[in-house]
Amino acid sequence: MKLSKMILGTLREAPGETELESYKLMVRAGIIRKVASGIYNFMPTGKKVIGNVNNLIKNEMEKIDSQEIEVSQFVPFELLNQCNNKESSLTDTFETVDKSEKKFYVGADFKEPYIEIVKNEIKSYKQLPVSIYSIQKQIKDEPKPKFGIIKSKEFNELQCYVFHDDLTESSQYINSLCEVFNSIYHKCRIDSIKTNSLRFFIKHPLGEEHVVCCESCGYKEDLEIATCTLQTEEEDDMKPMNKISTPDTRTIDELASLFNTTPEYFVKTIIYKINNKIVAVMVRGDREVNETKVKNRIGHVVSFELADEETVRYATSAEIGFAGPINLKCDTLLVDEEITRMRNFMVGANDTGYHYECVNYERDFTGTVGDFKKITEKDKCPVCGNSINIENAMGLGQIMNLKTTYSENMNAVFLDKLGKSKPMSIINASINIDRLLALIVEQNHDKNGIVWPKSVAPYEVIVIAAVFKNEEQMKTAENIYNKLKSLGIDVLLDDRDERAGVKFKDADLIGAPIRITVGKRISDGKVEFKLRNNDNVEDIDIDDIEEKVLSELHRN
Template sequence: MKLSKMILGTLREVQGETELESYKLMVRAGIIRKVASGVYNFMPTGKKIINNVNSLIKNEMEKMDSQEIEVSQFVPFESLNQCNNKENNSTDTFEIVDKSQKKFYVGAGFKESYIEIMKNEIKSYKQLPVSIYSIQKRIKDETKPKFGIIKSKEFNELQCYVFYDDSVEAEQYVNRLCEVFNGIYHKCGIDFIKTNSLKFFIKHSLGEEGMACCEACEYKEDLEIAKCALREKEEDDMKPLNKISTPDTRTIDELASFFNTTPEYFVKTIIYKINNKIVAVMVRGDREVNETKVKSSMGYIVSFELADEDMVRYATSAEVGFAGPINLKCDTLLVDEEITRMRNFMVGANDTGYHYEYVNYERDFTGIVGDFKKITEKDKCPVCGNSIKIKSVMRLGEIANLETTYAENMNAVFLDKLGKNKPMSIIEASINVDRLLALIVEQNHDENGIVWPKSVAPYEVIVIAAVFKNEEQMKAAENIYNKLRSIGIDVLLDDRDERAGVKFKDADLIGVPIRITVGKKISDGKVEFKLRNNDNVEDINISDIEEKVLSELHKN
């Protein structure tokens, strides 16, 4: 491609929106252009990069004999009903109603579509295992789009599903998918972290997610599901329950100040409205409720939100700030396991201006016990007991074993060896390709621009004629360009009437891996050869260009 014919539009600087370098550099390099908040156009270089990443992903998927399909962007509402989504109130999906008043979800990427395909095609155990995948646009009503294409309303996504029979096979397919994901990330130049639950992240100071890491045993887990090591059970004698006046002390910090103690002495009760039911969650005063764990414990979730003030007043018969488990009107009480090991703690009394002290689990209240708290750096590793660190991360992708739950709900069955119906076991895997693209830039750039890995770069080589008006340089540059194209190299020719410095800046900004500059030494049969990822400039004979380029491109 000749740069003089390209829609490129490089910029020297970008105003605001986000402090992420990936967004700034992708806009400056003419890769993306903003349409609206969370909505972007991919320009010609951006489209080439997306195509390169998709091609890389497809090559890796083919290694595990996964077959590519294309799934309709329109998902009938009744299809979701098969999977207990009849009352789906998801706020991040787009809905439309056609002229016949038929309701669809659009571009949401529901797994039901993939299961429906296999449900109709797979009849016998002899057809299993089988893997299918697609790389398509997903549309999500992201309420707080952020960081450019890292968190946007539409994005390209890989979705892969493995359908299998024998549960013993699950581990081997999970491991195979891990190998595929490892291959994708390595070839994209990504330094990633895989958690114990098969989620893939990169470390990033601006990451909105967290990861608990133990350097001693290499335990790594998503903050939302990481478990905490339990402390020793307190053995103090139970004291008599006592109701005390606590005027104007609604928060844990206010209570700690009022009693001149620490938040660990208290237990707070947080009230939620889940599936239109009142659900109270109890955690220690210095803890935060882990809503992901709460959702997991509740099974299928239609709606999930904090209770409003009216619901809190109904449940507690008090003003907000005095909720507790004793005489609480709720449908479900979830009690963090840590609380069952405490003695003589304080809770709200469900009476404005009052709390109970010397409260003890089982004697004074009971509930459903489980792990409902977020891990912190004060906790110990749940595996080896050493200290942990919490790191900010951004998500790359994940692999999950859905087992037979969705297949059972959708009656996706096959005939086993005994001729009996059996639900399919399913493994799901996904990668947000647009986010992957941005995170490649986050980890591969310098002060001059993007440093694309060879596998995904928009062009493999850029040829620059230093002086536009020098006929010898221009002719030699075009000859090099044509020769490289003839041997299958994806090459860009900067034939613009611009100063050499401008051309060099744009080449660095765009991030093409190899730069060949035709300058004054062309009269001696030499050109400058430079790699984007280092500062060395080498003079090479023009006759050696093809061999040199192929050698560099074939290096790992």
């Protein structure tokens, strides 16, 4: 492609909408253009990169004999109902009604269409295992788009499903998918982290997700899932419960200051409205509620929000800040397991201006016990008991063992060797490709622009004629361009009437792995050869260009 013919509006200044370097560089390099919040157009270079990433992924999927399909964006509501997706739970989807008043949904993360395809085609164990995948645009009503294409309303996504006949063989297929993911990230020069729950991340200071890491044993887990080592059970004698006056003392910090102690002595009760029911969650005073764990315990969450002031007053008969488990009006009380090991702690009394001291679980109240807290760096590794670190991160993808839950709901069954009907076991894997593209840039750039990995670069080589008005330079540059194209190399010719400095800056910004410059040494039969990932400039003979380029492109 000749740059003079391209729609490529490079920018000298970065947009000030975000701190994220990938967004700034992709806008400056003419890869994306913003349409509205969370919605972006991919320009020609961006479309080429997306295409290259897609091809890389397809090659990896073929290695595990996964078959590509394309799934309709329109999902009938009746199909979603098979897996108990109620209408009010589809908060991040778009709804449409056709002329016959049939309702459809458009959105991301629908598993039902993929399962329906295999359900209708696979009847016998002899046809299993089978793997299908799609790479296509997904649409999501993202309420808070952020960081450009990292968190947007529409994105290209890989969705892969493996259907097999035996739950005991799940690890075999999961390991194959992990190898595929690791290969994709390696070829994209992404330094990824794989957690125990099979989520993939990169560390990033601006990341809104977090990964718990133990350097001692190598434990890695998503903060929303990670557990921690429980403290030794306290053995103090239980003291009589006592109601005490705590006027104008609503927060844990205020209570700690009033009683000259630490937040660990208190237990807080947080009230939620979940599925239109009142759910209270108790954690130690210095802890945060892990809402993901709460949702997992409740199961099939349609709506989830902190209770409003009116609901809190109803549940506690008090103002906000005095909630506690005793005489609390709620549908479910979830009690973090840590609290059952405490003795003589303090809770709200459900009476404005009062708390109870010397409260003990079982004697004074009961509830559903489980792990409902967020792990902190004060905690110990749940595997080896050593110190942990919590790193900011951004998600890359995930692998989920769905087991037979969806197949049972949708009656996706097969006949086994004995002729008995059994539900299929299902594994799902996904990668947000737009996010992957942005994170490639996050980990592969310098002060001058993007440094694309060879596997996904929009162009493998850029050829520059230093002086537009020099006929010999222009003719030589075009000859090199044509020769490289004839070898199947993706090459860009900068034939614009611009100063050499402008061309060099744009070449660095666009980030092609190899730059060939036809300059003043053309009279000696020499051109400049430079790799984007280092500063060395080498003069080479024109006759050696093809061999030099091919050698570099084939190097790992």
